[in-house]
Amino acid sequence: MSWKTLLYMLAGYLLGSVPWALVIGKLFYDTDIRNYGSGNLGATNAGRVLGKKNFYIVTLLDASKSMIIYFLLQKAGYHNALLAAASAIIGHCYPIFSHFKGGKGVSTSAGLLLAVSLGSWDDFLMQFLIPFLIFVTIAVTTKYISLSSMTAFTSAVIMIWIHNGDLITKICFTLLCAFVIYRHRENIQRLINHKENKVSFL
Numbered sequence: 001m002s003w004k005t006l007l008y009m010l011a012g013y014l015l016g017s018v019p020w021a022l023v024i025g026k027l028f029y030d031t032d033i034r035n036y037g038s039g040n041l042g043a044t045n046a047g048r049v050l051g052k053k054n055f056y057i058v059t060l061l062d063a064s065k066s067m068i069i070y071f072l073l074q075k076a077g078y079h080n081a082l083l084a085a086a087s088a089i090i091g092h093c094y095p096i097f098s099h100f101k102g103g104k105g106v107s108t109s110a111g112l113l114l115a116v117s118l119g120s121w122d123d124f125l126m127q128f129l130i131p132f133l134i135f136v137t138i139a140v141t142t143k144y145i146s147l148s149s150m151t152a153f154t155s156a157v158i159m160i161w162i163h164n165g166d167l168i169t170k171i172c173f174t175l176l177c178a179f180v181i182y183r184h185r186e187n188i189q190r191l192i193n194h195k196e197n198k199v200s201f202l
Helices: 003-016 020-029 043-050 052-072 078-093 106-117 121-142 145-163 167-183 185-192
Strands: none
Touching (some): 003 052, 003 078, 020 052, 043 052, 052 106, 078 106, 121 145, 145 167, 145 185, 167 185
16 A cells, blocks of 8 residues: 555544534534434434434535545546545544544445445446435334445445455445444344434435
């Protein structure tokens, strides 16, 4: 791995570290959402604490982190862009700007998934749209964002292994999926115990 690749990954990490849920809460509501709800700096907690519209705003902003760095680095090569965007997901989950306590990586991972899938209609359909529809279906019917997120991302990885011919892409998204599931380990336990919190804003 070259020093340029490491530099790109550092840039991705720093961009991913911008805690949009915290920024919006403090700037517009004088509220530190880390002190409410789950304490998580992700879109779901933002929606619970700050209201429905902020769920969607934070989702888009968090997704944009990985997309921005991915598209900015297109000329540096696909794999450099991919690794830098994956680093943005790590930054989102362990942000240097908020004591390494961030979100769970779902929106930022979805942003990267969308960016990678925009190469063709088939890529978009198989790798993003179908998993997104799975997410929406499960989220609307069960009100469990955690369950819908893990299921949708797992389905996306399956689609990538079936449809995408690039081995690095397959490995990268498989590791990201495992990471997202790891970040949801407490949610998984609550789901098993039927104690997981449902969302009311979908």
